[in-house]
Amino acid sequence: MFNRINLSVLRKLVQLGAFVFLVYGSVIVGFYTADKISVAFPSLTCAYDMQSADYCTLIPFQHQMDHRVGAVLSAGGTVVQALLPTLITLGTFLLLFVILNKAFCGWICPLGFFQEVLSLIGQKLGLRRIESLPQKVVDRIRPLKWLILLLLVFALPLLTGLGIAGHEAGDPFCKICPSRILTTLANGDTDQLYLDTSSGGYLFLSVVANFIFGLILVWGLFVRQPFCRICPMLALHAVFRKVGLVRLVKNAKPRCEKCGLCAKACPMDIREIHTEMEKKDVLFPDCTLCGRCVEFCPDKDVLQLKYTALPLLRADPAYFKKRKKAQTTWEKSNLRNLLKRD
Amino acid sequence: MTLLFTLLGLCSGAAHAALLWQPAPPEPTQQGGAHQGHGGQRGGKPFLLQEGAGAEAEIWLPTLVRRPLQVDESGRVLVGGTGSDNYHLLYAKKVEGNREQVALRYHYQHGKPSEASPALLVNQDKTALEIIPAPLTREHQRYTSLKSHGFIVRFDGKPLAGHPVTLRSSNGSEINGETDRKGRITFHLPDDFTDVKPGRSNNSPAEFVLGTAHEMDGRSYQTTLSAPYYVSPSHWRSTGGGLMAMLVGVVTGFVVLRRSQKSSDKAGRA
Known part of the structure; x- marks a missing residue:
């Protein structure tokens, strides 16, 4: 058996362990936010998952842009005052990130693992898979992760905090994040699989979220890591990869x-x-x-x-x-x- | 022997009204329409201690540090900043002869976790007869209608089995239940809001109060636990609709893949 163990097999085992721990780990670390490992975790583990062991760092970034940075700047506070919580979150994120660098994506992320499982299913079904995307397509896709990071994680929540955008834009990445749907469904909770008709903005975001999740379910069978290619966490990792x-x-x-x-x-x-x-x-x-x-x-x-x-x-x-x-x-x-x- | 009696007069105006924490309307100067983030109201949040004449009131910090609260003649209490965030406990106790009344309320201050887990505050023995949220809601989670929430009833730190507990809502609902052998009881919060509007921020929360009573050695104990609860988002969120949008994504994914495979086949043949 040990003869069959290679890096990919070892990685799958680590991913499985990380998935179980991050998605159901509250039984070990505790239920409440104060119990979580960092609340600034470098992979997509979701706060909407009531059994999660930690929350991804994109959640506090969005909340801080909305509730802190926008509010403090609107009230005439300084940039340092406004950004202090964000810097603390960034520091916490970096403390963890330095240890594994971008391996948080390839070895730890629950959504990354889910896509690899879909890929394995596609392989085992003998589907006609696209092993490599054409260069043109890859080049077109690459900037999207930066756009999503800047726009959905920072800019729109900030505009909400400044009172320019509606409350729908307060945490727009969480609203469309497939990990939110995946990890809650993995806990038998269907509350995050919804169409929100309370406003045009919420309706749009909820349609996009479910549509993306549907795309991932199909594309994951045929293409390797479809969502990872546009994931804002990948972009955030890219910024700090030299320190890992x-x-x-x-x-x-x-x-x-x-x-x-x-x-x-x-x-x-x-x-x-x-x-x-x-x-x-x-x-x-x-x-x-x-x-x-x-x-x-x-x-x-x-x-x-x-x-x-x-x-x-x-x-x-x-x-x-x-x-x-x-x-x-x-x-x-x-x-x-x-x-x-x- | 245990004498059980129904919680008195929370909404029905029975002979004895219960000691009870309730939110008070803010003073005109405190009102502000904007969304205030998680926990909100850094300037202080007002509460009313119903039947609070002669009661001692305290706020318990997440670290279990206790501080007295000033209750004015009308029972109004302003809970300001404590230097700590996260869940605090509003605690009030009133002793009249052999009757001991306690009111509990977990109050979320501001928007970030403190140095201590709420588990510390929740699990700490606070009074002889106690109703404990199991678990207490956390961020990104609230008490909402149409959802079940668990509680444990303890006396002298031990679970009270087969013990009656009453839930009353400010919207007029009443549910009676009994704890199981582990002292646990689950209430399905009633969907008793009228004039529900789409959107969380467009609906004010209501209050529910859990009450229970117990008698031991000729002394009676009465405890309430109050909390806000919100309209179930299922009024404007549809799981079926979400599933449909997901299916559209699935179909679109297949169509795009099929087209891409066809064009790649054409290119291969050329």
């Missing part, structure tokens, strides 16, 4: 130019991991530190996952062969092939 202790390092060799297996393995379609030939630091903004690029790199030590200076996983030809074989076996064993055989 987990690193992705590349020692490019001439053979790299012809290979490109790393980019094919990447669930976020980061082609730069292949094309980058000079820089050692290849932790790109869209990376979730899943480590698949290292697993599928056939050249010794070209790609490395490191914890500061300590190597966690190095590209290795023997590991690659074994990993590739395991992947081929895994992909072949699906419902479609099973029915064909019969």
